[in-house]
Amino acid sequence: MKKKSSRLALVAGLLLAGAHANAQMRSVVISDATVVTGNGRVYSKASVSYQGGKITGLGPRVRAGFLSKTIDGAGKFITPGLIDVWSGMGVPAIVSEGQASGQAADAYDAFDRDAIEAALAQGVTTVYVPARAIEGAGGLGAVVRLVPTASADAVIKDDAAVCFSIGARGERALGRLARTAAFRKRWQDAKDYRTAREDYEFELEEYEKKLKERAEKGESSSKDESVKKKDAGDKKKKDDKPKNRRRRRRRPRPRPRPQAADAVMIDRAVSTMTAENGENGERDGENGADENGKNGEKKSGDEIKKPEEPARDPEMDVLLRALDGEIPVRVEVYQPADILNVLEVGEEFNLRLILEGATGAHRVAEPIAKAEVPVILDAPVGTMRHQGDPRRHASNAALQTLQDAGVRVFIASGPDAAGSTAHLALRVAAAIGHGLAPKTAVQRITGQAAELLEIADAGQLRVGRSADFVVWSADPLDPTSRVESVVVGGEEVWKAPKQGADE
Amino acid sequence: MSLMHRPTRRLGCGCQWRSAHGTRDVLCQRAPRTERTLPARERQSLFSTPWHRLAACAILVLALTASSGLASDGLLIQARGVLMPGGEIGEGAVEIAAGKIKQVSQTVDSDAIPHHRYETGVICPGLIDITGQLGADGQTAERSAPLQLGISTGAAFDAYHRHMALAMRAGVTAFVLLPNDNNLVGGAGVVCHTGSENGPEVISTDGPVKLSVAPDAFRLNVAPTSRAGAIDMLRKAFEKSRSGDSNTAFDRFVRKERVGIIATPSGADVLAAMQLQRRFDLPLILTHTADALDVAGAVAGARGVIVGPLAFGAPRRYAAAAAQFEKAEVPVAIAGGLPAWSADSLRTGAAIAVRHGMSAAAARRAITEVPATFAGHEGQLGVIQPGARADLVVFSGDPLDLRSRVLAVYIDGRRVYRAPTADDQP
Numbered sequence: 045m046k047k048k049s050s051r052l053a054l055v056a057g058l059l060l061a062g063a064h065a066n067a068q069m070r071s072v073v074i075s076d077a078t079v080v081t082g083n084g085r086v087y088s089k090a091s092v093s094y095q096g097g098k099i100t101g102l103g104p105r106v107r108a109g110f111l112s113k114t115i116d117g118a119g120k121f122i123t124p125g126l127i128d129v130w131s132g133m134g135v136p137a138i139v140s141e142g143q144a145s146g147q148a149a150d151a152y153d154a155f156d157r158d159a160i161e162a163a164l165a166q167g168v169t170t171v172y173v174p175a176r177a178i179e180g181a182g183g184l185g186a187v188v189r190l191v192p193t194a195s196a197d198a199v200i201k202d203d204a205a206v207c208f209s210i211g212a213r214g215e216r217a218l219g220r221l222a223r224t225a226a227f228r229k230r231w232q233d234a235k236d237y238r239t240a241r242e243d244y245e246f247e248l249e250e251y252e253k254k255l256k257e258r259a260e261k262g263e264s265s266s267k268d269e270s271v272k273k274k275d276a277g278d279k280k281k282k283d284d285k286p287k288n289r290r291r292r293r294r295r296p297r298p299r300p301r302p303q304a305a306d307a308v309m310i311d312r313a314v315s316t317m318t319a320e321n322g323e324n325g326e327r328d329g330e331n332g333a334d335e336n337g338k339n340g341e342k343k344s345g346d347e348i349k350k351p352e353e354p355a356r357d358p359e360m361d362v363l364l365r366a367l368d369g370e371i372p373v374r375v376e377v378y379q380p381a382d383i384l385n386v387l388e389v390g391e392e393f394n395l396r397l398i399l400e401g402a403t404g405a406h407r408v409a410e411p412i413a414k415a416e417v418p419v420i421l422d423a424p425v426g427t428m429r430h431q432g433d434p435r436r437h438a439s440n441a442a443l444q445t446l447q448d449a450g451v452r453v454f455i456a457s458g459p460d461a462a463g464s465t466a467h468l469a470l471r472v473a474a475a476i477g478h479g480l481a482p483k484t485a486v487q488r489i490t491g492q493a494a495e496l497l498e499i500a501d502a503g504q505l506r507v508g509r510s511a512d513f514v515v516w517s518a519d520p521l522d523p524t525s526r527v528e529s530v531v532v533g534g535e536e537v538w539k540a541p542k543q544g545a546d547e
Numbered sequence: 548m549s550l551m552h553r554p555t556r557r558l559g560c561g562c563q564w565r566s567a568h569g570t571r572d573v574l575c576q577r578a579p580r581t582e583r584t585l586p587a588r589e590r591q592s593l594f595s596t597p598w599h600r601l602a603a604c605a606i607l608v609l610a611l612t613a614s615s616g617l618a619s620d621g622l623l624i625q626a627r628g629v630l631m632p633g634g635e636i637g638e639g640a641v642e643i644a645a646g647k648i649k650q651v652s653q654t655v656d657s658d659a660i661p662h663h664r665y666e667t668g669v670i671c672p673g674l675i676d677i678t679g680q681l682g683a684d685g686q687t688a689e690r691s692a693p694l695q696l697g698i699s700t701g702a703a704f705d706a707y708h709r710h711m712a713l714a715m716r717a718g719v720t721a722f723v724l725l726p727n728d729n730n731l732v733g734g735a736g737v738v739c740h741t742g743s744e745n746g747p748e749v750i751s752t753d754g755p756v757k758l759s760v761a762p763d764a765f766r767l768n769v770a771p772t773s774r775a776g777a778i779d780m781l782r783k784a785f786e787k788s789r790s791g792d793s794n795t796a797f798d799r800f801v802r803k804e805r806v807g808i809i810a811t812p813s814g815a816d817v818l819a820a821m822q823l824q825r826r827f828d829l830p831l832i833l834t835h836t837a838d839a840l841d842v843a844g845a846v847a848g849a850r851g852v853i854v855g856p857l858a859f860g861a862p863r864r865y866a867a868a869a870a871q872f873e874k875a876e877v878p879v880a881i882a883g884g885l886p887a888w889s890a891d892s893l894r895t896g897a898a899i900a901v902r903h904g905m906s907a908a909a910a911r912r913a914i915t916e917v918p919a920t921f922a923g924h925e926g927q928l929g930v931i932q933p934g935a936r937a938d939l940v941v942f943s944g945d946p947l948d949l950r951s952r953v954l955a956v957y958i959d960g961r962r963v964y965r966a967p968t969a970d971d972q973p
Binding site: 158162165166423424425426427428429457461463464466467470471473474476477482521522523524525526 | 684710713714858859860861862863885886887888889890891892895897898899901902907910947948949950951952
């Protein structure tokens with residue numbers, strides 16, 4: 045009795061204290077549910093507890109702590125928020141060519157509350173939105189967290205991948221030849237751009253060294269001093285740039301493919317022609333690094349000339365990050381022949397490729413598996429009518445073939461039907477009907493999807509991680525299942541409307 | 548009786564529809580229907596003398612008795628579950644005799660008759676697409692006049708089209724070949740099988756009459772050019788039919804001898820159609836999805852509503868339509884829209900409708916029993932009960948669950964498709 049009264053006093057005291065404290069701090073336990081962790085583990089009759097926005101316990105033996113709130117989860121399923129790795133949500137437009145530095149994050153409409161709530165109501169909490177081009181480079185794709193109230197925090201990542209489209213929107217005469225050459229040239233240009241910059245930086249250093257030597261000899265005038273100071277200032281600014289760029293200085297330019305080299309030669313010929321008027325024009329600096337270097341050396345005999353800085357190109361800077369493996373390269377490509385070409389270029393430039401769409405991928409499953417390139421398969425064609433290029437090879441059997449060959453296949457809504465993000469779980473169920481292994485299916489829209497998007501704190505339920513999860517009334521892949529609650533950071537961001545209320 | 552009927556039907560089918568196949572459709576592959584269907588010339592030589600004719604008939608009868616042995620002698624299909632008439636999945640086995648369902652029984656003496664056993668399967672009535680265009684895609688859009696009172700889509704049916712087999716393998720055993728939305732009155736639909744012993748065929752020519760007040764039915768400079776004009780023309784057509792003595796499909800619809808399906812894409816179309824329905828007391832079924840949230844209460848007098856097709860991209864408003872009509876206690880069918888939509892679209896649509904509030908039982912009925920009723924085949928198609936045609940699909944689970952696959956398809960008691968992975972015995 046005495047014990048009980050003291051406990052009561054403690055409760056009262058805590059409640060008083062709690063009036064000021066964050067309501068979240070109280071531990072919550074959802075018990076007796078089926079917990080799908082997102083990394084392949086499924087616990088039946090298990091509990092999830094969370095406190096202060098973090099998951100504190102997970103599994104069959106979680107104890108409800110003192111003062112914790114217990115919710116009966118009998119029959120319910122708890123999963124991580126679903127991740128749509130290729131969605132059209134909020135970014136309906138397709139840009140014209142050559143905008144690698146454009147960002148889907150800038151285009152994303154965080155105020156499209158209807159679409160966001162529709163997706164949350166089906167358990168989808170995170171989407172990747174591409175920056176698609178008609179052909180060629182589109183821009184940087186973004187990873188977005190779906191929150192019902194528009195906020196700047198919605199964008200988790202504004203540089204999730206560089207987006208390319210190769211022959212994704214119809215066919216032109218000799219299109220494949222041109223687009224493959226253009227795709228390869230992009231990367232070759234990026235490399236050349238880097239070489240030009242590196243040459244410049246090297247020469248700048250040489251130049252500064254010479255200035256310094258001269259100054260030490262006492263020959264320098266006060267005017268030169270001031271120039272030097274200014275240059276040093278410039279130089280310092282450049283040092284702020286990522287280190288890896290400098291590390292690669294003076295590396296011999298690899299030219300493994302004769303065609304590629306030819307393309308560059310032609311390009312250079314064109315650029316020298318156009319740059320004939322101004323000997324050391326910007327174009328010259330950009331494309332003809334060697335000539336530029338020679339000129340610099342020649343003139344540095346008597347008179348020290350400051351090397352000219354090649355023009356900055358934000359697009360190339362983006363491509364360089366992809367060349368360095370910092371960000372993946374996503375290519376929306378459908379036809380088998382195009383896929384092979386993309387794989388080849390990817391290998392040549394050591395790109396981290398992800399294929400999107402890829403309705404013809406099952407025809408070239410072996411090379412894709414060998415290159416270990418993940419494939420985000422387009423939604424099945426929504427008609428029985430004959431499909432022309434590029435989706436001519438689409439087949440329900442594709443999934444099985446790719447899987448058997450060992451390709452990592454992801455299921456996403458695909459950006460062509462913006463509303464379909466909401467039905468991601470049903471899409472995965474249909475994919476299982478067409479051969480996707482049930483064991484990996486849920487992982488492909490949770491844990492493995494987060495890995496693909498390189499977002500650390502999502503896709504998995506784990507002790508210590510942010511309390512982000514979805515409570516379902518039944519197995520999420522079952523059509524009768526309903527989302528009851530979506531919790532992000534320990535707070536309920538979406539809740540099912542009461543029975544009888546209109547949607 | 549059935550034996551006498553079979554050869555006639557087969558021969559009739561082979562010739563009648565071949566003439567309709569005059570289109571140069573690249574999609575169409577003239578697949579041989581069965582090995583036993585002979586070209587017309589050979590058939591003629593076979594029947595040239597009375598003796599030959601007699602011998603041929605005898606051989607034919609023998610061959611048919613042998614080949615349709617299972618169908619006539621009875622067959623038992625056993626699985627984990629059976630979709631019952633109410634839409635719930637129960638236990639049992641289905642016994643078939645002479646192409647019809649003989650009984651659904653709990654306990655069966657499986658050794659008495661031949662049986663097919665599917666360990667994990669669920670036996671479901673064949674799915675029915677109430678708005679199908681299979682084998683006649685684009686061939687039912689007559690544009691010469693807005694009122695096509697006497698037209699029948701049977702003439703557009705192409706039994707050789709490859710879409711038939713694709714649909715059948717997805718579990719669709721029957722469809723109503725309906726005229727398009729682009730005429731105020733499009734004529735009568737026919738009810739077809741996607742496959743059978745003799746290939747796809749028309750099973751009844753007295754399908755629903757198609758009407759439309761969709762924008763597709765409006766013309767640029769000929770009446771009707773607007774909804775007001777369309778309703779007015781329809782009203783006059785109804786009045787004319789009432790006062791006249793013609794006997795087209797349309798007249799039979801006005802006399803309530805068969806149902807009419809009216810395309811009403813917008814909520815305002817629904818209200819206008821319901822006004823007509825009340826004034827003329829018509830057996831009307833509406834196709835409507837978009838504004839169900841607003842007009843579901845206004846369709847109480849209709850025979851039913853057709854929702855969809857629905858694909859994964861369906862907005863919430865569309866996806867919730869079926870549940871809304873169910874709540875308003877109107878019979879709901881979910882359309883497949885084949886072949887413009889995918890072969891799986893009936894089940895996809897049903898699954899999406901369930902996700903957005905429709906009950907599972909109603910959704911299962913919405914792709915089987917309800918469209919059969921709308922097509923005028925109540926108790927004959929789309930339902931597993933004694934006396935119904937034995938059009939059955941064995942799924943690997945609940946047909947609503949998109950993880951389920953088709954294991955086998957039976958049409959008129961004959962197994963016309965068996966999935967390569969089906970885990971059945973014999």
